[in-house]
Amino acid sequence: MVNFLIFGPPGSGKGTQSVRLAEKFNLLHLSTGDMLRAEIKAGTELGKKMSLIMSKGELVPDEVVIEMIANKIDSSKGSAGFLFDGFPRTVAQTVSLEKMLNDRGMKIDQMLVLDVDHDELVKRLIARAELSGRPDDKDPAVIENRIDVYKEKTEPIINYCNNKGLYQPVNGMGTIDDIFKRLCDHMKKLL
Ligand code: B4P
Numbered sequence: 267m268v269n270f271l272i273f274g275p276p277g278s279g280k281g282t283q284s285v286r287l288a289e290k291f292n293l294l295h296l297s298t299g300d301m302l303r304a305e306i307k308a309g310t311e312l313g314k315k316m317s318l319i320m321s322k323g324e325l326v327p328d329e330v331v332i333e334m335i336a337n338k339i340d341s342s343k344g345s346a347g348f349l350f351d352g353f354p355r356t357v358a359q360t361v362s363l364e365k366m367l368n369d370r371g372m373k374i375d376q377m378l379v380l381d382v383d384h385d386e387l388v389k390r391l392i393a394r395a396e397l398s399g400r401p402d403d404k405d406p407a408v409i410e411n412r413i414d415v416y417k418e419k420t421e422p423i424i425n426y427c428n429n430k431g432l433y434q435p436v437n438g439m440g441t442i443d444d445i446f447k448r449l450c451d452h453m454k455k456l457l
Pocket residue numbers: 275276277278279280281282283298299300302319320323324325326327328331351352353354355359390391393394402412438439440441442445
C-alpha cells in the first residue's frame with residue numbers, strides 16, 4: 267500500500283484532483299469534508315452538530331474526523347493505497363493518522379502540497395458557491411476565516427512532515443489538467 271496526503275489551503279484543488287488521481291492509480295479517496303457533508307445531508311445528530319462549525323469556516327473537533335477515518339480504513343479493501351484529502355488538518359490529527367497506519371503496518375508515504383495564490387483561492391471558492399450552494403463558500407468573510415484557520419492550524423503540518431522527508435510541493439496554479447499531470451509525475455515515482 268502507498269498512502270498519500272493531498273494537502274493545501276481551501277480552494278487549492280484537493281478535492282478536484284483527488285477524484286481523478288484515485289481513479290487513475292486505484293487509490294481509495296478519503297475526504298473528511300465529503301464525509302462531514304454526507305452526515306449533514308443525511309440529517310444525523312453528528313451532522314446537525316457539525317453544520318454550524320463548518321458554516322463558520324472553523325475546524326470540527328479532531329476526535330470526530332479521526333474516528334471517521336479509522337472506520338473507513340478498517341472497512342476498505344482492495345485498493346493500492348489511500349489518498350487522504352483534507353485530512354489531517356491539525357498536527358494532532360497527523361499524529362493520530364501516523365499511529366493508525368502504523369498499527370496496521372502502513373505509513374504516510376508522501377505529502378503533496380498544492381501551492382496556490384491567495385486571490386486565486388478566493389476566486390475559485392466564490393465561483394464554486396454559485397454551483398454548489400455550499401454555505402462556507404458563499405460569504406467572503408467565511409472564506410477568509412477558512413484561509414486564516416488553514417495558516418494557523420493546518421500549515422504547521424508541512425513543517426512536521428518536511429522533517430520526516432515527506433513534503434513535496436506542487437504548483438497548484440494553472441489548468442486542472444496541467445496540475446493533474448504534475449501530481450501524477452510525482453506519484454508515479456512511488457507507485
Ligand atoms: P473540505 O471539503 O476539505 O473543503 P475545501 O478545503 O474547501 O477544499 P476542496 O477540496 O473542497 O476544494 P477544491 O480545492 O478541490 O473542507 C470543508 C470544511 O469541512 C472545512 O472548512 C472544515 O470545517 C471541515 N473539515 C473537513 N475536514 C476536516 C478535518 N480533517 N478536520 C476538521 N475539520 C474538517 O476546489 C475548490 C474549487 O476550485 C472547486 O470549485 C473546483 O472546481 C475549483 N478548482 C479546482 N482546481 C481548479 C483550477 N486549477 N482552476 C480553476 N478552478 C479550480
